[in-house]
Amino acid sequence: MCLSLPCTDKDEWQLEFPFCGGQKQSPINIDTNSTIFSHELQPIVLAGYSLDPSEQLSLMNNGHTVVLQLPGSLTIASGYPQEYRAMQLHLHWGSPEGPGSEHTVDGRRYDGEIHMVYYNPSCGSIKEAMKQPGGLAVLAAFLQVGPEDNMHYQPLLEQLHKVQEEGKETTVAGFNIEGLLPANLGRYYRYSGSLTTPPCYQTVNWTVFNWTVLLSKEQISLLETTLQGDDDTDLQNNFRLTQRLHGRKVLASFQASLSPRKVPLPDGGVAPMTPAPDSATERSMDKVPGTGAGCPPCADSEKRLGFALQPADVLAGLFGALFAVTALAFLIYIHRQRSQNRRPDSHPKPNIIYTAATTDENTV
Numbered sequence: 001m002c003l004s005l006p007c008t009d010k011d012e013w014q015l016e017f018p019f020c021g022g023q024k025q026s027p028i029n030i031d032t033n034s035t036i037f038s039h040e041l042q043p044i045v046l047a048g049y050s051l052d053p054s055e056q057l058s059l060m061n062n063g064h065t066v067v068l069q070l071p072g073s074l075t076i077a078s079g080y081p082q083e084y085r086a087m088q089l090h091l092h093w094g095s096p097e098g099p100g101s102e103h104t105v106d107g108r109r110y111d112g113e114i115h116m117v118y119y120n121p122s123c124g125s126i127k128e129a130m131k132q133p134g135g136l137a138v139l140a141a142f143l144q145v146g147p148e149d150n151m152h153y154q155p156l157l158e159q160l161h162k163v164q165e166e167g168k169e170t171t172v173a174g175f176n177i178e179g180l181l182p183a184n185l186g187r188y189y190r191y192s193g194s195l196t197t198p199p200c201y202q203t204v205n206w207t208v209f210n211w212t213v214l215l216s217k218e219q220i221s222l223l224e225t226t227l228q229g230d231d232d233t234d235l236q237n238n239f240r241l242t243q244r245l246h247g248r249k250v251l252a253s254f255q256a257s258l259s260p261r262k263v264p265l266p267d268g269g270v271a272p273m274t275p276a277p278d279s280a281t282e283r284s285m286d287k288v289p290g291t292g293a294g295c296p297p298c299a300d301s302e303k304r305l306g307f308a309l310q311p312a313d314v315l316a317g318l319f320g321a322l323f324a325v326t327a328l329a330f331l332i333y334i335h336r337q338r339s340q341n342r343r344p345d346s347h348p349k350p351n352i353i354y355t356a357a358t359t360d361e362n363t364v
C-alpha cells in the first residue's frame with residue numbers, strides 16, 4: 001500500500017524512515033503450512049459499497065500507483081473486533097514480463113493485488129490512526145488473469161488513460177466498490193504488519209483473501225502499460241519485496257489442514273519477478289463470468305491433480321465409514337445369533353422371569 005511518496009529506492013527507505021527496518025513489516029510471504037486456524041475470524045462483512053453514479057470519486061496517479069478515494073461511509077461492519085472506515089483503494093501490478101502482487105503465497109507471486117485501506121475512527125483522525133496499533137486495516141486480494149473481462153473493474157480501468165502522467169487526476173462515477181473484491185469474503189489470512197511504503201508505520205491489521213479476483217489478460221495488460229511514474233518512465237512493478245516475519249504468526253479463518261493447498265504444487269510456485277503460470281488449464285478454471293469471483297490461490301493446481309478435498313468431503317467420508325462399520329457389526333451379530341440357534345447341542349434358556357433387585361437386597 002502506498003499512502004505517501006516517495007515509493008521508490010526501497011533499500012534506502014530505512015535510512016530516512018526507521019520503521020521501514022522494523023520487525024513487523026509488510027508485505028510477507030504466506031506459508032500456508034505455518035498458518036494457524038482461528039475460529040474467531042468471522043467472514044468479512046461490508047456495508048455501503050453500492051455507490052450511486054451521481055457520486056464522484058477522485059482517481060489519481062500519484063507516481064507509484066493509481067488511487068481511488070473512497071467515502072468514509074464504506075465500512076467493514078464485521079470481521080474485525082472494531083469497525084473500520086474506508087479511505088482509499090489502489091492497485092499493485094507487475095509488467096508484461098512478470099507478475100506484481102505484493103504478498104506471495106507459498107512463494108507464488110500473483111499478477112496483481114488490490115488494497116482497500118481503512119482507518120479506525122476511534123483513533124480520531126486518519127493521521128492519528130496511522131500511528132496507532134490497529135489504527136489501520138487493509139483488505140487485500142490477488143488479481144489473476146482469467147478468461148474474460150471483469151466488468152466490475154471497467155469503471156476504474158476505462159479512466160486510466162486520463163491519469164496517464166504522474167500527478168494527473170480525474171473523477172469516476174460511483175459504482176459497486178465491493179465488486180472489486182472476491183465473491184467469497186469468508187476465507188482469508190490475518191496478520192499484523194505495516195504500510196508497504198514510507199513511513200512504513202507498523203499499524204496495519206492485514207486481511208489477505210484466499211480467493212483471487214480474475215481479470216482478462218487485456219485488462220491486466222492495460223494496468224501494466226498505461227501509466228507513467230517518475231521521469232515519464234512506465235509505472236510497472238510497483239510492489240515491495242516480501243519482508244521477514246520475525247516470529248509473527250499468520251492466522252487463517254479456515255482450516256488450512258483440510259485445504260487442498262496442502263497438496264504439493266506441480267509447478268512449485270512462482271519465484272518473484274518471473275512470469276506467472278500461463279497454461280490454458282489455469283485460465284479456464286472456476287470463473288463465473290463477470291462476477292469477479294475467482295479461485296483460491298493454489299487451489300486450482302490441486303483441482304488439476306484431482307485432490308480438491310474439502311471439509312465437507314472429509315466429514316461425509318467419516319460418516320460413511322462409521323455407517324459401514326456399524327452395518328458390518330450388526331450383520332456379524334445376526335449371523336452369530338442364527339448360528340447359535342442352529343446348534344444341536346444348545347439348550348433352550350429356562351423360562352425364568354427376572355426381577356429387578358430391590359433396595360433391601362443391595363444393602364445386604
Ligand SMILES: [Zn+2]
Nearest residue numbers: 001002115196
Ligand atoms: Zn498497497
